[in-house]
Amino acid sequence: xxxxxxxxxxxxxxxxxxxxxxxxxxxxxxxxxxxxxxxxxxxxxxxxxxxxxxxxxxxxxxxxxxxxxxxxxxxxxxxxxxxxxxxxxxxxxxxxxxxxxxxxxxxxxxxxxxxxxxxxxxxxxxxxxxxxxxxxxxxxxxxxxxxxxxxxxxxxxxxxxxxxxxxxxxxxxxxxxxxxxxxxxxxxxxxxxxxxxxxxxxxxxxxxxxxxxxxxxxxxxxxxxxxxxxxxxxxxxxxxxxxxxxxxxxxxxxxxxxxxxxxxxxxxxxxxxxxxxxxxxxxxxxxxxxxxxxxxxxxxxxxx
Amino acid sequence: xxxxxxxxxxxxxxxxxxxxxxxxxxxxxxxxxxxxxxxxxxxxxxxxxxxxxxxxxxxxxxxxxxxxxxxxxxxxxxxxxxxxxxxxxxxxxxxxxxxxxxxxxxxxxxxxxxxxxxxxxxxxxxxxxxxxxxxxxxxxxxxxxxxxxxxxxxxxxxxxxxxxxxxxxxxxxxxxxxxxxxxxxxxxxxxxxxxxxxxxxxxxxxxxxxxxxxxxxxxxxxxxxxxxxxxxxxxxxxxxxxxxxxxxxxxxxxxxxxxxxxxxxxxxxxxxxxxxxxxxxxxxxxxxxxxxxxxxxxxxxxxxxxxxxxxxxxxxxxxxxxxxxxxxxxxxxxx
Numbered sequence: 001x002x003x004x005x006x007x008x009x010x011x012x013x014x015x016x017x018x019x020x021x022x023x024x025x026x027x028x029x030x031x032x033x034x035x036x037x038x039x040x041x042x043x044x045x046x047x048x049x050x051x052x053x054x055x056x057x058x059x060x061x062x063x064x065x066x067x068x069x070x071x072x073x074x075x076x077x078x079x080x081x082x083x084x085x086x087x088x089x090x091x092x093x094x095x096x097x098x099x100x101x102x103x104x105x106x107x108x109x110x111x112x113x114x115x116x117x118x119x120x121x122x123x124x125x126x127x128x129x130x131x132x133x134x135x136x137x138x139x140x141x142x143x144x145x146x147x148x149x150x151x152x153x154x155x156x157x158x159x160x161x162x163x164x165x166x167x168x169x170x171x172x173x174x175x176x177x178x179x180x181x182x183x184x185x186x187x188x189x190x191x192x193x194x195x196x197x198x199x200x201x202x203x204x205x206x207x208x209x210x211x212x213x214x215x216x217x218x219x220x221x222x223x224x225x226x227x228x229x230x231x232x233x234x235x236x237x238x239x240x241x242x243x244x245x246x247x248x249x250x251x252x253x254x255x256x257x258x259x260x261x262x263x264x265x266x267x268x269x270x271x272x273x274x275x276x277x278x279x280x281x282x283x284x285x286x287x288x289x290x291x292x293x294x295x296x297x298x299x300x301x302x303x304x
Numbered sequence: 305x306x307x308x309x310x311x312x313x314x315x316x317x318x319x320x321x322x323x324x325x326x327x328x329x330x331x332x333x334x335x336x337x338x339x340x341x342x343x344x345x346x347x348x349x350x351x352x353x354x355x356x357x358x359x360x361x362x363x364x365x366x367x368x369x370x371x372x373x374x375x376x377x378x379x380x381x382x383x384x385x386x387x388x389x390x391x392x393x394x395x396x397x398x399x400x401x402x403x404x405x406x407x408x409x410x411x412x413x414x415x416x417x418x419x420x421x422x423x424x425x426x427x428x429x430x431x432x433x434x435x436x437x438x439x440x441x442x443x444x445x446x447x448x449x450x451x452x453x454x455x456x457x458x459x460x461x462x463x464x465x466x467x468x469x470x471x472x473x474x475x476x477x478x479x480x481x482x483x484x485x486x487x488x489x490x491x492x493x494x495x496x497x498x499x500x501x502x503x504x505x506x507x508x509x510x511x512x513x514x515x516x517x518x519x520x521x522x523x524x525x526x527x528x529x530x531x532x533x534x535x536x537x538x539x540x541x542x543x544x545x546x547x548x549x550x551x552x553x554x555x556x557x558x559x560x561x562x563x564x565x566x567x568x569x570x571x572x573x574x575x576x577x578x579x580x581x582x583x584x585x586x587x588x589x590x591x592x593x594x595x596x597x598x599x600x601x602x603x604x605x606x607x608x609x610x611x612x613x614x615x616x617x618x619x620x621x622x623x624x625x626x627x628x629x630x631x632x633x634x635x636x637x638x639x
Contacts, residue, residue, distance in 0.1 A: 037446045079533045105535030112529050118387045119525050119580040129523050133535035146583065187526075191534070 025093070026195050026227040027055035027078060032087035034070075034077055047073045049251045051087070057194075060221055060228040062238035064262075065248030066272055071231040072113065072199055074248070078229060079110035079197050092194070105133035109188030113199040113231075115180070120171035123164055123183050127155045130190025151190075158189035162216055178209030185216065196220065198230040202237060210234075214241045235289045239263045240281060247271055263287035305584070308591040315595050316369060319602040320361055324609050327357055336362070364494040367503070368601040368615075369594035371492065371560045372570075374507050376593020378549045378556075379567030380574075380586055381514055384521045385545050386455055392567035393553040396454075396546070397439045397461035398432045402557040403488060404465045405431020407472045410484050425558035432554025435461055440546070449542050451528075490563030490616025492601050503559060510552040511590060517545055518582040525580070563616045565623035566593050572630060 032051040048070045055061050063071045076082040077089070080096060089096040091107060109130070121129075131151040147155075159165050162182040167175065172183060181201060188196055201217070202210040218241060220226045232238050238245050238259070245262040247254040249271045255262055264287070265278045277290040320332050327335075335354045378393040386395070393399065409427035442457035443449055469488070473481045495503065520541050523531045528538045570593040571585070578584055597615070600622060604615040 076529065081529050081532045100535075101532065101537060102535035105533060108533070110530070110533035112527065112533075115527060115530060116387075117525075118389060119384070119575065121522070121525070121580045125522070125579070125581055126526075129526060129534065132519065132523050135519075197533075 024057050025054050026057045026059075026091070027053075027229075028088075028090040028093075029053050029055075029078075030088045032074075032077065032084050032089065034073055034082065034084045047251050048077070048084075051251075051253050053246060053253060053256055055195075055227060055229060056244075057092070057227050058221065058225050059243040060217065060230070060241060062242035062245045063229065063231045063248065064233070064235060064238050064245055065254070068250075069248040070251040071248055075110070075197050075199050075229065075231050078195075079108055080104045081110060102133050105191060107193055108195045108197060109191040109193035110197040111181075111184045111188050111199065111201065113203060115184050117172045117180075120173045122168065123159070123170050123172060123175070123186075124155065124168040126172050126183055127158055127164075127186045127190050128152070130158070130187040131155065133191060154192060155186075155190045158186040161189055161220065162186040163212075178205050178212065181205065181209070181213060182216070185213070189220070193226070195227045195229065198228065200231055200233065202232065202234060210237065217241065235263055235268075239286045239288065240284060259286045263289060305587055305591075308588055312369070312591050312595055316365055316598060319365055319598050320357065322602050322606050323356070323361055324606075325353070325356060327353060327361075332357060360494045363497065363500050364492055364601070365598055367495055367500060367559070368492050368598045370504060370507055371556050371563065371594075372566050372597025373590040373594035374511065374552050374556045375563065375567040375597070376570035376574075376589040377511055377514060377586055378552050379593075380571040380582065380589045381517070381521065381545055382549055382567075383571055384525050384582060385542060385549075386451055387525060387527075388455070389572065390568070391455075392564075393549065393556070394462070394562065394564075394567070395458050396550050396553060397435050397458035397465070398550040398554045399557045399562055400462045400465035400469065401435025401438075402428040402432035402554045403562060404469050404472070405429070405434075406487065406558065406561075407469050407484050410480055410487075411472050411476055425555075428558030429554050432550070432558060435465065436547070436550040436554065439550075448539055449546065451542070454546065486614055487561045489614035490561040490619070491612070491614050492560055492597075492604075495559065503555065506555060507552060510548055510555075514545070514548050514552075515586055517541060518586050521545070521582040521586075522580075561614075561616065563597065563619055565616075565619045565627075566597055569623040569627055570596055573626065576630065 030052050032048055033046055034048040035046050051074070063074060065071050073082060077084055080099070080101060084097075091099065091104065096104065128147050128151060131147055131154065134151070135147075156165070156168075159168060162185050164179070164182055164186055167179060167183075172180060175183060185196075185198070185201070196217075198217070201213050205213065214237065217228055217230070221228055230238075230242070240259075242259065244257060245259055246256045247262050247267060254271055255267060263278065265276060268274070268276050268278075268289070275292060277292050278287050279290065280286070281288045317329060317332060321327055321329060331353065335351075335357050339354065339358050375393055379391070382391040382393065382395065383389055385391075406424055406428040408431075409424050439454065439457045439461055440449075442461075443453040445453065473484050476484060520531075520536055523534050523536055524538065524541065526534075531541075532538050571589050574585055574589045574592055578588055597619065600618040601615045603622075604613045604618045607613060607618075
């Protein structure tokens with residue numbers, strides 16, 4: 001099932017914030033367009049061009065697509081880290097454009113792909129930074145105030161959810177890649193969000209830590225009812241852990257649906273321009289992508 | 305924090321004792337008390353020792369503490385803002401602007417008169433303000449203030465202004481150029497009390513405003529995108545921090561020259577001792593930076609009496625080895 005962007009648009013076109021099911025939608029995105037700054041307006045190439053889709057509350061949505069297809073930009077737009085040039089976005093029925101950055105931060109937590117650490121904050125201190133949006137009161141308390149006992153207990157809970165309690169006093173600079181990623185997720189959880197946005201949460205992690213992060217994400221969805229939107233290059237991971245997958249191609253929505261619709265040989269050929277083998281996961285039966293042992297070359301098919 | 309403040313005050317009193325003439329602690333307390341009671345610092349009331357203490361040594365020590373506190377605080381803040389542990393107050397380019405202002409003033413002869421004592425810093429401050437605006441205009445793009453552009457603009461302006469300072473110094477009369485060089489190395493001279501009071505209000509006000517950004521600075525070290533996703537208006541915070549840092553640095557350089565190393569070493573040392581949380585790091589660095597400069601200045605005043613060593617030399621000579629120690633032996637915790 002490969003929907004053209006226009007087709008997808010017609011399926012989902014409805015004004016944000018007005019639908020009766022607005023409360024059940026974490027995000028309603030209509031006609032989203034975005035480009036980065038360039039010298040002249042004419043030069044601007046659209047990174048995202050006319051995206052329309054919904055994110056259901058409580059689902060795990062995977063965003064996949066080739067390099068440069070706009071996955072990360074889309075995630076940053078959902079976090080309001082970037083501002084769109086056109087289109088409407090609603091967060092639980094409220095217009096994202098008119099919400100303040102702090103209001104968004106109380107609902108949405110964003111974990112970027114890399115969080116390089118320059119200074120040796122402890123894990124606890126880093127997780128507590130997630131409480132910042134809940135302290136936005138008068139200038140002095142927001143700028144200098146110390147965290148309350150409540151903040152500390154929320155942070156401890158977040159560290160428990162990500163199995164970090166034993167590392168609370170450790171400097172973030174001494175953590176391994178997997179521990180650091182968990183620390184960043186714990187920091188996001190300390191925001192007490194309803195939506196968690198993850199950019200390549202398993203990049204650079206070994207298989208054990210990949211499974212660990214995925215298990216945490218799955219558990220958070222089930223226990224806290226979190227809505228999770230994650231960007232990944234790993235189609236198998238997306239297939240196995242996401243409720244729905246959004247496939248981007250060159251800044252446009254190519255198709256959106258459950259894994260068995262999106263992870264399809266025809267779709268992948270159309271998007272990535274290469275042939276892959278698709279079979280079923282032995283346990284769950286979701287589609288599984290395997291690189292072929294024969295690769296197509298200009299001179300026909302040869303052994304890899 | 306309270307222990308640090310107590311230690312700072314104690315240290316100021318101890319350092320007041322040293323100088324060409326030894327003044328005991330009890331005598332210091334007597335004289336200061338008397339001056340406060342009578343509300344005057346004239347020599348007929350407090351005697352020669354009193355004049356040395358009240359008109360020369362005390363303002364100089366207070367100025368030293370203030371300058372050290374500002375340099376260390378601005379160093380902390382800029383290291384966090386630029387996410388670069390090598391940053392110090394002089395990377396912004398404002399310092400060399402201020403230095404050029406002073407060098408030009410000396411070249412044009414403003415500095416030879418007694419009245420000029422208060423004019424020289426004003427010329428420096430004007431130079432600092434000018435480079436603040438120039439660096440900002442160079443760095444800003446599409447209404448944003450990219451950190452790397454800010455850093456590059458500062459470094460480039462520093463290079464240009466340093467060349468101009470050298471040129472200006474090279475065409476001066478020899479005695480003036482020696483004076484300029486000494487000033488550039490960083491020296492503390494006793495200011496008059498009105499000057500000191502204005503400076504103190506200005507600098508302490510600036511430090512207070514920086515302190516208000518402490519928690520945002522913590523979050524900013526996560527990276528700008530993370531900070532924005534946590535609800536921080538990063539562009540606003542960056543602008544506030546840049547302007548405050550530049551205003552403080554410009555004023556400090558105008559009154560004391562380019563005192564090196566305090567702004568880079570003290571933040572590292574304090575972060576090493578107390579952790580990276582700016583709500584503690586910033587005030588603690590201010591206290592320790594102030595103490596460090598007061599000690600360095602006491603050494604500069606007394607080591608080669610009656611001659612004085614420029615205090616910038618002492619801070620670098622004492623700070624350099626400490627930095628090497630951190631780098632070589634404490635690599636594991638050095639950040």
